[in-house]
Amino acid sequence: MIRKPYIPGLHGKSRRRKGISEYGQQLIEKQKVRYVYGVSERQFKNYFKEIVGQKGNKEELLVNKLESRLDNVVFRLGWARSRALARQIVGHGHILVNQRKVDIPSYSVKKGDVIQIKEKDKKLALFEDLKLTLKKYEAPSWLSLDKQKLTGKIIGQPKIADIGKVGEIGMIIEYYSR
Numbered sequence: 132m133i134r135k136p137y138i139p140g141l142h143g144k145s146r147r148r149k150g151i152s153e154y155g156q157q158l159i160e161k162q163k164v165r166y167v168y169g170v171s172e173r174q175f176k177n178y179f180k181e182i183v184g185q186k187g188n189k190e191e192l193l194v195n196k197l198e199s200r201l202d203n204v205v206f207r208l209g210w211a212r213s214r215a216l217a218r219q220i221v222g223h224g225h226i227l228v229n230q231r232k233v234d235i236p237s238y239s240v241k242k243g244d245v246i247q248i249k250e251k252d253k254k255l256a257l258f259e260d261l262k263l264t265l266k267k268y269e270a271p272s273w274l275s276l277d278k279q280k281l282t283g284k285i286i287g288q289p290k291i292a293d294i295g296k297v298g299e300i301g302m303i304i305e306y307y308s309r
Contacts (some may be wrong), residue, residue, distance in 0.1 A: 157306035198289035202236035209268040
């Protein structure tokens with residue numbers, strides 16, 4: 132069998148495959164970031180609508196919105212191996228924010244908020260090895276982590292440099308700005 136460098140059919144030789152369009156690239160980046168943070172399309176769109184009215188760098192503002200979600204903060208504190216697990220931990224009510232139980236993963240934490248695991252839940256199998264795994268863990272610069280008491284505090288705003296390579300945020304801003 133001979134493999135030809137063009138698609139089959141009458142118009143196969145005349146039509147060359149083109150790369151992904153700019154819109155397609157923007158869509159892929161948006162979907163990638165949505166998947167990483169576990170955010171629905173509606174939530175993501177609402178985050179963008181919120182930052183459109185604000186002054187400042189739109190990329191910074193969008194990263195700030197995504198990173199300040201409670202499920203993401205639990206993940207960044209090292210209390211969960213993945214954002215999906217962090218979402219489940221928050222959803223099951225194991226987390227306290229300023230001494231109040233919060234079971235909404237999309238809850239937006241603010242500077243000065245204290246996040247901790249419920250005292251009675253620290254004995255669960257889910258959190259048994261946490262102190263051992265946290266010995267090697269270094270929290271991001273915008274979070275303060277007490278590894279013995281298992282508490283965290285928001286001490287600043289997340290920056291684009293802090294999140295690593297999640298996706299091309301500029302392309303997402305362009306996608307929604309059309």
